[in-house]
Amino acid sequence: MEPTPFISVVVPVFNEEGNAPVLVQAVRDALTASGTWELILVDDGSSDRTGEVIRALAAADARVRMIPLARNYGQSTAMQAGFDHARGEIVVSMDGDLQNDPRDIPRLVAKLAEGYDLVAGYRVRRRDKLVTRKVPSWVANRLIRWVTGVAIRDNGCSLKAYRRELLERVRLYSDMHRFIPALAAAVAAARITELPVQHHPRLHGSSKYGLSRILKVAADLLTVKMIRSFRDRPLWMFGLAAAGATALGFAFALATVVAMLWFRPVKAHALIFPGAALLWFGLGCYLLILGLIAEGVVSAREAVEPEQPPLLREELR
Amino acid sequence: MTTLVGAAVTPRSGARDARSQDNAVAVSVIVPVSERADDLVGLYREFAAPLAAMGRAFELVFALEPWHRSHAKAVTELAAQGAPVRALVAGQALGESSLLRAAITHCRGGIVVTLPAYRRVEAACLPVLVDRIAAGADLVVATRSPRRDPWFNRLQAQVFHVLLRSATGTRFHDLGCGVQAVRREVLEQLPLHGDFLRFLPILATRHGYRVEEIAAQQHASDRGSRVYGPGTYLRRLIDVLGLYFLVRFTEKPLRFFGLVGSAVSLTGAALLLLLLIQRLQGKGLADRPLLLLAVLLVVLGVQATALGLVGEIIVHFSALHRRSYRLTPAALVPPAES
Numbered sequence: 038m039e040p041t042p043f044i045s046v047v048v049p050v051f052n053e054e055g056n057a058p059v060l061v062q063a064v065r066d067a068l069t070a071s072g073t074w075e076l077i078l079v080d081d082g083s084s085d086r087t088g089e090v091i092r093a094l095a096a097a098d099a100r101v102r103m104i105p106l107a108r109n110y111g112q113s114t115a116m117q118a119g120f121d122h123a124r125g126e127i128v129v130s131m132d133g134d135l136q137n138d139p140r141d142i143p144r145l146v147a148k149l150a151e152g153y154d155l156v157a158g159y160r161v162r163r164r165d166k167l168v169t170r171k172v173p174s175w176v177a178n179r180l181i182r183w184v185t186g187v188a189i190r191d192n193g194c195s196l197k198a199y200r201r202e203l204l205e206r207v208r209l210y211s212d213m214h215r216f217i218p219a220l221a222a223a224v225a226a227a228r229i230t231e232l233p234v235q236h237h238p239r240l241h242g243s244s245k246y247g248l249s250r251i252l253k254v255a256a257d258l259l260t261v262k263m264i265r266s267f268r269d270r271p272l273w274m275f276g277l278a279a280a281g282a283t284a285l286g287f288a289f290a291l292a293t294v295v296a297m298l299w300f301r302p303v304k305a306h307a308l309i310f311p312g313a314a315l316l317w318f319g320l321g322c323y324l325l326i327l328g329l330i331a332e333g334v335v336s337a338r339e340a341v342e343p344e345q346p347p348l349l350r351e352e353l354r
Numbered sequence: 355m356t357t358l359v360g361a362a363v364t365p366r367s368g369a370r371d372a373r374s375q376d377n378a379v380a381v382s383v384i385v386p387v388s389e390r391a392d393d394l395v396g397l398y399r400e401f402a403a404p405l406a407a408m409g410r411a412f413e414l415v416f417a418l419e420p421w422h423r424s425h426a427k428a429v430t431e432l433a434a435q436g437a438p439v440r441a442l443v444a445g446q447a448l449g450e451s452s453l454l455r456a457a458i459t460h461c462r463g464g465i466v467v468t469l470p471a472y473r474r475v476e477a478a479c480l481p482v483l484v485d486r487i488a489a490g491a492d493l494v495v496a497t498r499s500p501r502r503d504p505w506f507n508r509l510q511a512q513v514f515h516v517l518l519r520s521a522t523g524t525r526f527h528d529l530g531c532g533v534q535a536v537r538r539e540v541l542e543q544l545p546l547h548g549d550f551l552r553f554l555p556i557l558a559t560r561h562g563y564r565v566e567e568i569a570a571q572q573h574a575s576d577r578g579s580r581v582y583g584p585g586t587y588l589r590r591l592i593d594v595l596g597l598y599f600l601v602r603f604t605e606k607p608l609r610f611f612g613l614v615g616s617a618v619s620l621t622g623a624a625l626l627l628l629l630l631i632q633r634l635q636g637k638g639l640a641d642r643p644l645l646l647l648a649v650l651l652v653v654l655g656v657q658a659t660a661l662g663l664v665g666e667i668i669v670h671f672s673a674l675h676r677r678s679y680r681l682t683p684a685a686l687v688p689p690a691e692s
Binding site for chain 2: 210264
């Protein structure tokens with residue numbers, strides 16, 4: 038194997054037999070002046086000839102490596118597989134469909150050297166359909182920025198550069214690749230910035246935002262919000278919710294008293310309001326118990342293997 | 355790991371000793387003997403013949419529940435006559451899946467075949483299973499085809515498999531058969547807890563292994579009518595639900611619980627809104643039982659969502675330890691350094 042490279046470019050590919058050779062050549066051209074590098078192509082269980090194509094590419098150039106996954110796992114897991122095999126001090130992730138331009142990589146890497154842990158690209162003059170992609174993406178990015186508090190213009194752009202220490206602390210699963218900056222901020226206290234990058238039109242294929250995708254992103258966003266705000270102390274989150282439920286319980290208990298004292302007591306008064314109060318109290322207890330369980334999970338995890346601490350950078354001036 | 359005691363070999367001899375004693379065994383056939391059991395000696399004679407004809411070294415390992423000790427005696431007598439059979443007896447009742455799981459550590463073959471203790475398929479299908487593995491498959495499962503059961507049994511099997519296929523996105527036709535051959539390394543990679551051994555082909559597919567299905571002649575004695583107790587049907591249903599969750603939501607529990615929870619909560623909230631509007635129109639709240647239903651729905655929805663969040667915490671914190679993907683190491687370029 039080649040000596041340890043400085044930059045690792047990680048590209049998950051799924052059914053890109055036509056694009057793969059172009060991609061490899063483009064990366065090769067873009068990185069000639071950038072020192073040592075390696076290109077990790079993760080074959081995410083492609084069903085066409087992508088596997089053979091990239092095997093040949095990897096065999097022809099020692100800087101190109103192929104990581105073959107056993108089936109199609111999806112972008113997050115494929116990207117994580119690439120990160121796991123990356124050896125470079127700096128890791129760059131990119132889409133395999135040629136919509137990103139490898140010529141942007143040196144600029145991202147240079148920006149990283151200014152003292153950032155993550156440099157995210159954002160697509161200027163995006164070449165996508167307006168209604169089906171650009172508008173939903175604009176709304177989603179606004180929402181993500183507002184909920185997570187991480188000011189990234191374009192979460193959907195895969196072209197990003199990371200410092201190795203950051204990736205040792207963040208692990209992608211499910212569909213978390215959409216939320217890498219927010220996760221990096223939550224887990225590692227990463228220094229994050231962004232740069233404009235090129236965007237080329239998609240040559241073939243398309244994907245759309247459907248209702249199910251919106252629901253999925255909404256659920257993931259709630260998860261990321263929880264991780265960002267309450268990762269180290271889930272009991273707070275559940276405790277706050279429990280306090281809310283208990284307050285509602287007291288409100289209904291009060292309503293019971295008021296109804297009994299001030300109005301003509303009817304049998305139903307003795308049932309409906311206290312019943313509702315009990316339901317809210319029950320919810321409060323339940324949430325508190327869940328919070329304790331969550332605390333247990335966090336501390337059990339810490340007992341198995343202590344986490345790497347967040348990143349700090351020493352100021353030299 | 356559950357301990358099985360080898361009745362033929364020395365008691366509690368470690369699995370590794372057993373393996374190192376005899377590297378010549380290529381195929382291990384494991385027969386878990388739990389509730390139903392045919393005459394084991396007869397079973398051996400019937401199924402050993404085609405295996406012997408195949409020309410590969412093999413063994414039949416019977417894994418028995420404690421109350422089948424008497425069967426174990428018959429098996430050890432066979433072994434004394436030189437037959438390649440072993441009997442392993444559990445100390446406590448285990449059930450078919452756990453018996454199988456425990457027996458795997460004791461068997462020696464590179465190819466493991468699971469076979470029920472009652473005749474499901476004609477013995478002739480065993481060499482076919484083994485050949486498919488030798489040809490490169492990771493797991494081969496036998497399907498009784500054509501089925502010659504009473505219509506009711508065919509119907510219940512079909513309903514179960516339609517549910518299973520839509521829940522897991524796989525297409526298997528007869529997982530109830532229980533006759534399958536699997537590469538040993540594959541078996542060691544898969545999570546075999548609970549009753550999931552029955553669904554090994556589904557798990558193997560999920561881990562990206564090459565899984566094949568072959569048609570096997572149904573055994574003449576398998577064609578009877580079977581109606582199970584309600585508990586069995588309930589267990590199957592719960593299995594399907596468990597697999598559905600396992601396949602789709604293991605890494606994203608909130609997508610399941612959050613969706614269910616917010617749907618229920620929103621229904622409750624809509625009812626509350628309705629009650630509020632009517633209250634403003636002068637209709638009193640205190641004698642509206644609908645209020646209880648509305649609050650209950652909101653509460654249930656919040657509970658489901660909160661549970662989903664706990665699930666997400668567990669997933670998030672275990673992600674650092676979990677290898678969530680499998681590589682095909684042989685295809686790595688450059689090759690992995692060993």
